[in-house]
Amino acid sequence: GAVVSQHPSRVICKSGTSVKIECRSLDFQATTMFWYRQFPKKSLMLMATSNEGSKATYEQGVEKDKFLINHASLTLSTLTVTSAHPEDSSFYICSARAQVVGEQFFGPGTRLTVL
């Protein structure tokens, strides 16, 4: 099946710094990528939907200025957590939708810890 990678898998940063997480579709072109956040023992919450070459669509309650999403190519989307704070600590998962309808593939996730 199609593979989606995320980098880094784990990151620890100091409060106030910015962190960039990459999501790549390795063997297919992804016109749409999704970013999710998962709190401990909780389900995945969709943060935003990004389409290649256009601005991301954020879910209600997600700060677009804090969680910057760029989908510059058909194989890469990035999520930048700006001025990170401890409450931003979470597991971030991306998914990429192939041009084949109905197929969406998830990355392995990135564990962010903000000290």
Place this chain on the structure above:
Amino acid sequence: AQSVTQPDIHITVSEGASLELRCNYSYGATPYLFWYVQSPGQGLQLLLKYFSGDTLVQGIKGFEAEFKRSQSSFNLRKPSVHWSDAAEYFCAVRVERTGNQFYFGTGTSLTVIP
């Protein structure tokens, strides 16, 4: 609004016993339905999916799920659980009307005792 309900937060079964994880969805039409498994600290692995056709779908690792339109359910089953099946299981619905967005259930944590 679309929603996915997994009534069981946590289930404990003995190794070798059968398993059924419940999932109910709320949506006006037949959605695309998925079951994912997540091991601790890992991403999601697709177990199986239903788009149309035969309402009993087979997945990986010996899992199967049955779509029942009348009950708006998509329960996951396995006849004999292995210790390695211990994980978090998520039911998800994909809705075309909302740009193919996924809606996830709250998950069911499975513990397998020897």
